[in-house]
């Protein structure tokens with residue numbers, strides 16, 4: 001759906017058609033009134049000094065052009081000013097709203113998209129690449145929508161009607177102006193092309209620096225503990241120097257662009273003056289005082305619009321870069337492309353058949369022809385030393401990763417045919433690889449925050465903490481810090497149990513089930529597990545045997 005820029009824009013346009021038409025209509029009215037003001041000044045000139053121009057009479061269809069006296073002219077003139085104010089306000093507001101709505105939609109899609117990317121994508125480029133980014137891109141895209149698209153179309157339309165209005169007074173002059181605009185556009189398009197290359201470099205270099213800082217800050221404790229300030233400073237400085245060099249190149253081209261646009265517009269005025277001077281020698285072509293005044297005012301009133309239109313190609317180019325970045329993200333592989341199915345997998349056997357899995361950047365696979373079957377409502381221990389693949393097993397069963405060969409199935413359902421959400425609805429986990437998440441205990445253990453869940457959570461938490469020291473006991477309101485950083489490892493483990501047990505899912509996976517817990521809490525947990533053993537498929541992963549518990553099957557990794 002979001003495969004290219006135009007499909008994104010069209011999609012938005014379709015859903016916001018009323019707003020877009022409103023902004024355009026307001027712009028149209030505002031443009032017409034902008035042109036009517038210089039024309040009305042010509043009328044003022046006629047009324048005040050008694051001149052009369054047959055060319056100005058061509059605009060008789062405009063109400064005030066017929067004004068018999070100065071006072072009725074003034075009434076029309078002030079109505080014109082007032083209407084222009086109203087239309088300009090609604091036009092600007094409409095365009096701004098289009099920009100705001102467009103980026104709102106994009107940033108929401110971007111957020112969901114980044115959450116839904118497959119694990120392989122994060123592993124490939126580093127999670128930092130997908131964090132806290134894209135605000136600059138969204139700004140360029142907003143600018144593209146507002147100034148590059150809607151306002152630009154409006155400006156072109158205004159320029160067109162002004163050139164036509166000038167054509168009423170003098171066809172040759174209108175052609176000269178149109179020619180000048182055309183030549184200037186080509187010249188500026190060429191300069192902007194050079195600017196595009198530098199802009200691309202500058203943006204990539206800036207993005208690289210953001211990722212750099214992000215990674216350093218995430219590892220800040222190690223940096224501090226091992227006194228790594230100096231090498232990091234040097235690396236950062238190197239990147240910063242590179243960005244400065246690109247910045248200088250960018251500044252050179254932008255300065256040229258900024259200086260050349262006014263020069264072009266003044267040169268155009270010069271050409272027009274030359275034309276008027278030459279045509280003044282031809283008695284047939286002499287323009288009356290009021291027509292000349294209207295012409296000058298028309299030309300002056302379009303100068304800012306002309307400048308804005310000539311600058312637009314950089315808005316397009318920057319928007320283009322940002323759009324292509326976002327489209328790249330939208331086209332990365334995502335989870336849950338398969339439909340969600342309401343399946344309760346409490347009677348199904350879990351089977352790993354000839355599973356082959358290796359991490360993309362690792363030299364040897366973690367699993368090679370790995371086979372295993374786990375009966376429903378049984379208790380299985382997967383025992384293996386560090387690095388034998390316990391965490392990888394969890395990732396595979398949760399479909400965070402998929403095997404390159406072989407299959408994983410739950411009952412008759414092959415996991416490759418089930419959406420990730422369907423599978424995860426049936427599995428609860430206690431593992432250090434899935435840290436606590438939320439600002440307080442309640443948020444960390446309960447997903448559905450309805451009142452009756454709060455009571456259940458409170459009771460279970462109290463039960464699980466009965467053997468903990470008073471000062472270590474947590475309340476639902478206790479703050480947990482970033483990913484549980486404020487808590488001891490024992491408290492974290494208790495909350496992980498609380499989170500897993502509250503969901504009452506048919507499959508429960510426990511990595512190192514008793515580690516970090518005091519002896520009495522270990523006994524408590526074992527009792528609790530025993531009480532659910534006959535309704536739950538329990539999978540324990542540990543590097544040694546788990547005592548005090550009936551295990552149906554042990555599988556050595």
Ligand SMILES: Nc1ncnc2c1ncn2[C@@H]1O[C@H](COP(=O)(O)OP(=O)(O)OP(=O)(O)O)[C@@H](O)[C@H]1O
Nearest residue numbers: 123359361362366385386387388389390391392393
């Ligand atoms: N993202 C990754 N990229 C490359 N290799 C990885 C990745 N994650 C794990 N590995 C490698 O895969 C192998 C299995 O790792 P895994 O984390 O599954 O082991 P484990 O049994 O859970 O170990 P531990 O008990 O120490 O957590 C290890 O050799 C590890 O180095």
